[in-house]
Amino acid sequence: MKGEPFLILLVEDDPAHAEIVRRNLEDFRVANRIVHVADGQAALDYLFHEGPFRDSPHPLPGIVLLDLRLPRVDGLEVLKRIKAAPLLAPIPVVILTTSAAESDMAMAYEAKANSYLVKPIDLTTFTGLLEAFGYYWLAWNQYPNDR
C-alpha cells in the first residue's frame, strides 16, 4: 500500500444523494475520505485553491464524483475546467447524475469524462452501483505513484 488513501471529491447539490453515496461507501469500509461540495463553483474553488479554499493546505482528490446539474457553475463546465488544467486533467472524473439523456452523455464524454453513471431509482441497484464503483475505481484501478 502506498501511504494515505486518496481523497474522493463528491460534487453533489442534493444533500440526500450525497448522504446515499457517503453511507454506501462507509458500509463498504472504504478508507478513502470523502470531501463533499454542493455546487460547481465550490468544486472549482476546492480544486484550484481559490475563494474560501485559497489558504487551505488540502491535497488534490484522487477521483471526482461529479453531478451534472449543479447551481452556479454546472457539472459540464467543472469537467471542462478540470480537463483543461494540466495538473488536474489526469484525475478520473466519474459523472453521477439523474440524467440519462443521450445529449448529456455525449457532451460529458466529449469533455473527457472518464465514466458516466446514472443514479438508479432504488436502494439495491444504487448500492450495487456504488459497490462496483468502489471496487473498480478505489480498489482495482491503478494509478501512478506520484499521486
Add this chain to the structure above:
Amino acid sequence: MEIMPEPSEWPAIMAARGRILETAQGGTLTQVLRATLDELEGLTGSCIGFFHFLETDQKTLTLQAWSTRTEREFCHAVGHGAHYGLDEAGVWADAVRTGRPVLHNDYASLPLRKGMPEGHAEVVREMVVPILRGRRITAILGLGNKPTPYGDRDLRVVCTLADLAWDIAQTKRMLAERQAIEDALREQEFFFRESQRAAAIGSYKTDFRLGRWQSSAVLDQLFGIGEAYERTVANWLAIVHPEDREMMAAYLTTDVIGRRQPFAKEYRILRGDGETRWVNGLGEVTFDADGAPLSLTGTIQDITERRLRDQELQRKNEEMERFTFMVSHDLKGPLVTVRTFLGYLEQDLEEGRAERVARDLGFIRDAAGRMGRLLEDLLEVSRVGRVVNPPVQVSYLDLAQAAVASLAGAIALRGAEVRVEAAEVLLTGDRPRLEELWQNLLENSVKYLGDQAAPVIELGVEQAAGKVFYVRDNGIGIDPRFQGRIFGLFDQLDPASEGTGLGLALVRRIVELYDGRIWVESEGPGRGTCFRFTLPAALKHPQRGAPS
C-alpha cells in the same frame, strides 16, 4: 378601285360624313360603324346594314356592327364579335371572294344561297362592298332590303362613306390598342411596385465596370438611403453591419465572383438611423467573354421579423429542452431520494437503528415536499397566459402594497426595511397575475438579502422612460456571468436557498404576457440587485363607454 360620287351626290354625302365624324369624337368604334350604317341606310333607303372586319388571315370575318334598325327589327341571330369562316359564309361574302362590290337584287333566286340562321333577317336584296387598303381587303360593308333594286348611285355613296368609316375605325382601333398596352404596362408596373413594397423586397443592379449600382424605391427605403447616396460597391459595404462587413466582402469576391456562385446570403445591415435590420440578398452575376464580372442583378428582402420569430422560437425550444432536462433531473432527483431512503428505512427499522430511521424519514419528507412544490410551481407557470382572469384596473401602488403585506412575516423575520414609492400608475390586467409578479420579485429580494446588516428593499416606478417599474435591494447581488440565466426555468443559482427556481421564470412569463421586458442589474456579488421591467400592454386602458 376608285369610285367617285357625282357632283349632285356630294352635299348629302358631306352632311352624312360630318355627322359620322361628330360621332367619332368620343364615340366608340362600334358607335362610329353603327352611325355609318345608319347614314347609309338613310341615303340608300335600305332596311339592313352590317359591317365585318376581315382578319389578316383573309379567311375570317368578324361582325363589328349592325345598323340600329337591323339590330332592333331584324336580326337576333348573331351578335357583335361573331366569327365566320369565309368557307361557310353565304353569298353575302362574295365581295371578299371576288374583291369587288357585289349586288344581289333578287336574293331569293340565287343558286348558291345558303339558308339563313334562325332569327336572321329575311334578305330580299343586298349590296356588299369590300374595303381595300392596298391590295388587301380589310372589311366589308353591306346593306340590304332596299325596296327598289340597288344601282350605281348606291354603290358610289356606299363606297365613299365605307372608306371614311374604315379610316376612322382604323384610327380608333390603333388608339385603343395603344391604350390597352399602356394600361397593361401601367398595371404591371403597379403590381411590381406594390409586391416589392408588400414583401419588402427591393431590387438592384450593379454594373461592375462603372462600379455602381441602381436601386428600386423599396430598396432605398430598406437601406435608409436617399437619391443623393453614392451607390458604389464600397458604399454598399458601408451599409452592411460592421460585424458582417468583412464576411460579406469576402463572400462577394470569393464565392459570387470568384466561384461564380449565385448570390444568396442573409446578413445584417446597419442603417443611417442606427437601426439594424436582417436582409436576405439574392442575385446573379453576368461575366464577359474574358471572365470579368459585368453586372450583379438581384433582390434584397427585409427578413428582420422572420429572424426575430426564429430567435423567439429557438428560445422557446431551448426552454422546452430545459424543461425535459428538469423532468429528468429535478423530478427524478427527489424520486431517487424517496425510493433509496425507503430502502434504508426498512434496513434501519430491522436493525433497530433509531437515529438513522429519523434521518431517513427526514430525507424522504424533504424530497416529497420538494416534488410537491415543483409540481405546484410547474402548474403555476403553465397557467400564465392560459388561465386569464377578466381584466380590471388596479394601481401600481395597490399591487406593491399587496406584495409587501403578503410577505410581511418574512420581511419582519429578516428585519428588512421596505420602501414603496407612492406613485400613481394605473394598470389594466389580470389582477392576481400582476400581484404575483410583484410578490415574486419582492420574495426574491427578501430571500437574497444575505448577511446585509441594514437590508433595504425599494419598490417604485421610473416615470421618465415610458414607465419602468423596479424592485431593488442591497442584498447579495448577482454575478454578471449568471445574469442571463436567472429567468430560465429551474435555474437556481444558490443551492442553499429554498424554492424550486421557478419564481423568476414565472415573473418573466407574466411580464411577456403584457408585451414587456424584464432585466436585472447588479454590479456583482454583494452589491445588491435591481430588477427593472415594463408592462406596455397593461398601460393601455379600454375606452370607457366606447361602443364595442
